[in-house]
Amino acid sequence: MADLTTDFLGIKSPNPFWLASAPPTDKEYNVRRAFEAGWGGVVWKTLGAEGPPVVNVNGPRYGAIYGADRRLLGLNNIELITDRPLQTNLDEITRVKADYPDRAIIVSLMVPCEEQAWKDILPLVEATGADGIELNFGCPHGMSERGMGAAVGQVPEYIEMVTRWCKQYYSKPVIVKLTPNITDVRKPAEAAMRGGADAVSLINTINSITSVNLDSMSPEPSIDGKGSHGGYCGPAVKPIAMSMVSEIARNPETNGLPISGIGGVTTWRDAAEFMALGCGNVQVCTAAMTYGFKVVEEMISGLSEWMDEKGYSSTSDFVGMAVPNVTDWQFLNLNYVAKAEIDQDACIKCGRCFAACEDTSHQAISMSEERVFEVIDAECVACNLCVDVCPIEDCITMVQMEPGEIDPRTGKVVEEEYANWTTHPNNPGACAAE
Amino acid sequence: MPDATPLTSGIAPGRLSAETLSDNFDDLHAAYAPHEAAVAADRCYFCHDAPCMTACPTDIDIPLFIRQIQTGTPEAAAKTILGQNILGGMCARVCPTETLCEEVCVREVAEGKPVEIGRLQRFATDALMAAKKHPFSRAPSTGKHVAVVGAGPAGLSCAHRLAMHGHDVTLLDARPKAGGLNEFGIAAYKSTDDFAAQEIDWLLKIGGITVETGQRLGAERNLADLQNEFDAVFLGIGLAGVNALRAEGEDQDGVSDAVSFIADLRQASDLTKLPVGRNVVVIGGGMTAVDAAVQSKLLGAQNVSIVYRRGLDQMGASTFEQDLATSKGVRIIPNAQPVALHGNGAVSEAEFEYTTSDGGTLKGTGETFRLEADQVFKAIGQSLGGAPDTLDFEGSKIAVSDTGATSLKGVWAGGDCASGGDDLTVTAVAEGRDAAEDIHATLTGGK
Numbered sequence: 001m002a003d004l005t006t007d008f009l010g011i012k013s014p015n016p017f018w019l020a021s022a023p024p025t026d027k028e029y030n031v032r033r034a035f036e037a038g039w040g041g042v043v044w045k046t047l048g049a050e051g052p053p054v055v056n057v058n059g060p061r062y063g064a065i066y067g068a069d070r071r072l073l074g075l076n077n078i079e080l081i082t083d084r085p086l087q088t089n090l091d092e093i094t095r096v097k098a099d100y101p102d103r104a105i106i107v108s109l110m111v112p113c114e115e116q117a118w119k120d121i122l123p124l125v126e127a128t129g130a131d132g133i134e135l136n137f138g139c140p141h142g143m144s145e146r147g148m149g150a151a152v153g154q155v156p157e158y159i160e161m162v163t164r165w166c167k168q169y170y171s172k173p174v175i176v177k178l179t180p181n182i183t184d185v186r187k188p189a190e191a192a193m194r195g196g197a198d199a200v201s202l203i204n205t206i207n208s209i210t211s212v213n214l215d216s217m218s219p220e221p222s223i224d225g226k227g228s229h230g231g232y233c234g235p236a237v238k239p240i241a242m243s244m245v246s247e248i249a250r251n252p253e254t255n256g257l258p259i260s261g262i263g264g265v266t267t268w269r270d271a272a273e274f275m276a277l278g279c280g281n282v283q284v285c286t287a288a289m290t291y292g293f294k295v296v297e298e299m300i301s302g303l304s305e306w307m308d309e310k311g312y313s314s315t316s317d318f319v320g321m322a323v324p325n326v327t328d329w330q331f332l333n334l335n336y337v338a339k340a341e342i343d344q345d346a347c348i349k350c351g352r353c354f355a356a357c358e359d360t361s362h363q364a365i366s367m368s369e370e371r372v373f374e375v376i377d378a379e380c381v382a383c384n385l386c387v388d389v390c391p392i393e394d395c396i397t398m399v400q401m402e403p404g405e406i407d408p409r410t411g412k413v414v415e416e417e418y419a420n421w422t423t424h425p426n427n428p429g430a431c432a433a434e
Numbered sequence: 435m436p437d438a439t440p441l442t443s444g445i446a447p448g449r450l451s452a453e454t455l456s457d458n459f460d461d462l463h464a465a466y467a468p469h470e471a472a473v474a475a476d477r478c479y480f481c482h483d484a485p486c487m488t489a490c491p492t493d494i495d496i497p498l499f500i501r502q503i504q505t506g507t508p509e510a511a512a513k514t515i516l517g518q519n520i521l522g523g524m525c526a527r528v529c530p531t532e533t534l535c536e537e538v539c540v541r542e543v544a545e546g547k548p549v550e551i552g553r554l555q556r557f558a559t560d561a562l563m564a565a566k567k568h569p570f571s572r573a574p575s576t577g578k579h580v581a582v583v584g585a586g587p588a589g590l591s592c593a594h595r596l597a598m599h600g601h602d603v604t605l606l607d608a609r610p611k612a613g614g615l616n617e618f619g620i621a622a623y624k625s626t627d628d629f630a631a632q633e634i635d636w637l638l639k640i641g642g643i644t645v646e647t648g649q650r651l652g653a654e655r656n657l658a659d660l661q662n663e664f665d666a667v668f669l670g671i672g673l674a675g676v677n678a679l680r681a682e683g684e685d686q687d688g689v690s691d692a693v694s695f696i697a698d699l700r701q702a703s704d705l706t707k708l709p710v711g712r713n714v715v716v717i718g719g720g721m722t723a724v725d726a727a728v729q730s731k732l733l734g735a736q737n738v739s740i741v742y743r744r745g746l747d748q749m750g751a752s753t754f755e756q757d758l759a760t761s762k763g764v765r766i767i768p769n770a771q772p773v774a775l776h777g778n779g780a781v782s783e784a785e786f787e788y789t790t791s792d793g794g795t796l797k798g799t800g801e802t803f804r805l806e807a808d809q810v811f812k813a814i815g816q817s818l819g820g821a822p823d824t825l826d827f828e829g830s831k832i833a834v835s836d837t838g839a840t841s842l843k844g845v846w847a848g849g850d851c852a853s854g855g856d857d858l859t860v861t862a863v864a865e866g867r868d869a870a871e872d873i874h875a876t877l878t879g880g881k
Contacts, residue, residue, distance in 0.1 A: 068476035070469070348544035351482030371485070391479050392544070 002307035013040035020283035021108035028092035037293035041104025046081035060221035063210035074236035132173035138204020153179035156191035163195025201260035205231020234286035238264030249278030268302025276322035353386035449734025475504035486535035492519035512562035526556035568639035573600035586614020588670030588849025591866030608650035675819030683775035692726035692813035711809025718813030720750030838869030
């Protein structure tokens with residue numbers, strides 16, 4: 001069985017699965033249960049400044065969207081940072097870390113954008129023995145209205161400033177958690193790096209309204225007939241999160257900046273994908289909130305199994321391996337030609353490929369009276385929609401045409417050489433290959 | 435005298451307790467709870483030009499109604515169903531879906547597990563009927579008046595469609611209640627809670643339909659008078675005759691038609707009072723044979739056998755129905771034909787001869803066997819009885835065009851009495867509907 005021990009910023013954990021700063025990590029009781037269940041680390045739910053704690057709503061905090069059989073695909077949340085006294089949290093963190101020295105404990109923080117506020121809290125956190133801190137610059141609801149959370153994360157200068165204070169008043173690793181509610185995620189990451197951050201973690205939750213109650217006309221979750229946008233998370237946000245992670249991973253300005261991946265990690269495979277895109281570890285929340293802490297067992301066994309199969313002995317062996325393959329559209333090979341191919345033995349004749357192609361794409365699938373569906377190569381642009389809508393895995397595949405073959409759609413010979421848009425004759429800005 | 439048990443000899447009521455009987459005759463396919471329906475609906479792939487739709491004799495847009503269930507609008511789903519098949523509620527219960535829509539469901543073909551279309555249809559139609567809504571309204575009156583003879587599936591469907599188009603309808607039936615086979619045929623566990631009658635009450639809410647029961651064609655009414663009295667006549671008179679066994683001893687006590695037994699059972703107010711034999715033998719291979727055999731068993735008969743003269747694959751009852759019978763403890767004996775029913779005034783044994791099929795021609799092997807039998811049900815098919823001889827016939831049925839027109843001007847026919855189509859509730863509904871459209875077109879000068 002592959003060794004899942006992970007070293008992230010010098011912080012060792014028995015596996016790369018950490019619980020993200022969120023409701024599951026709000027208390028000693030939960031965190032102990034998480035560690036007993038096998039989680040490699042936790043990011044303790046965000047602490048605020050000394051003084052009267054924040055208050056939460058007393059109605060629903062979460063909304064959801066579902067797939068088939070009420071499978072939870074997306075969750076949204078309007079809970080704020082911890083609503084328990086600072087000292088209670090600090091005492092608990094100290095106790096748990098002492099009892100679980102092999103697990104990572106990171107403390108998430110959110111205090112006002114004033115140097116003194118950070119200067120006050122950081123020594124208290126340092127004293128707990130926790131392994132590092134994560135700056136919550138992402139929380140999109142409530143706290144952002146008070147100039148914290150995402151309100152900081154959306155201003156790169158603030159990120160840089162606060163990160164610098166943290167590096168100044170705290171000796172251990174500083175992770176900056178980024179908000180996705182921004183146009184270009186590379187900018188806050190660059191700011192964090194300039195401020196001296198040891199790593200970034202992303203994504204925090206996305207501004208969202210999960211549904212509208214059509215009787216009361218209130219957004220859900222509804223508090224006395226009103227709703228507020230909450231932070232969206234869960235499997236549905238994973239593609240957005242992975243894109244943002246990859247942007248930072250391949251940005252020359254943030255080259256080498258460690259990333260902790262967050263956003264819809266539900267299975268070992270999700271984790272492996274985030275890590276392949278450059279994350280040194282992952283943080284999980286919704287999967288645990290949906291299924292309980294036991295899910296980590298599947299993540300551990302699945303990742304380990306896959307690593308054994310691939311011959312990876314350590315997670316660092318594959319971290320970032322997919323990053324070089326993330327590129328800009330303009331660099332995609334325009335000489336790569338594929339055609340859809342339908343496996344007639346696997347086909348169950350539902351006709352979804354036909355409806356999709358005929359109604360919304362390129363009329364490249366024919367349908368016979370006997371419900372035999374066949375690809376018309378002369379029309380197929382290899383868009384992949386048929387593959388995506390086919391209910392049977394691997395029934396429709398994209399088959400690459402060999403160089404030298406003639407593409408019946410264009411009548412042109414498939415070229416062997418790589419060629420992209422930058423040199424394409426239709427591109428007004430093309431620089432001719434000399 | 436203590437209550438009877440399954441071991442009590444002869445034909446006796448009360449073999450099982452009221453509680454057991456109530457369990458036995460409960461819904462064969464229980465109604466879905468809303469979440470079950472959502473899960474079942476999610477399995478539908480919304481196929482293009484869906485095979486299930488093609489297989490449905492009433493052409494219900496099945497993918498659409500399932501999607502309407504899935505999106506939380508079962509009443510809209512019901513309208514999709516009922517617009518094509520006004521008896522969609524009953525058809526959801528009695529259709530042999532395993533040989534129609536569900537047989538060709540791509541998930542049946544791929545996985546052996548079809549989308550449960552019948553149960554989903556029931557979910558939708560039940561939702562609408564529970565809301566006590568009738569989703570259709572009548573067009574302005576045409577002043578035309580149509581007689582529909584037979585208040586079974588074909589007649590009800592025809593009457594409703596005619597009423598919708600603004601015609602007045604007089605719906606005549608020989609029996610004391612409307613419903614035809616929905617009310618008097620069909621196993622009780624497929625139509626629980628007096629569903630057939632409820633459905634008719636709901637259907638009649640369209641208005642413009644006057645039901646007259648106890649009106650038998652050829653007795654209280656005759657076709658010539660109806661032709662004179664009404665602008666058009668539709669015959670949905672079913673198959674009133676029962677084929678004879680032509681075996682020695684057929685007229686003894688204990689020998690009866692399966693259809694009568696089923697009708698008695700459907701009309702029984704107290705099943706503990708309904709007598710059934712200890713050893714029951716059902717002769718035949720169709721749905722009626724299965725319905726009679728299974729219900730005999732459920733009433734408490736100790737031994738029930740279905741004896742069919744051809745192979746299992748030739749049985750009119752589907753594999754599902756055969757499996758249902760065997761799962762209830764009914765023994766199916768194929769390839770045996772009746773020779774004689776023995777007894778001393780009352781039947782005590784049924785004698786059969788094994789058969790082989792030689793190029794489709796059945797012949798006896800000479801080897802015979804006897805089954806103990808204190809009750810024998812004949813389920814070897816029904817035939818047209820009492821149809822006016824002024825009509826043309828095709829085979830043993832009233833000859834009709836694709837739209838149900840008979841050889842007589844102004845007279846249409848559909849359902850089991852008419853040529854073409856399987857003898858199924860759903861087929862009868864389709865034929866009644868299509869004839870109504872043709873009648874409407876004819877009466878309004880469309881043709």
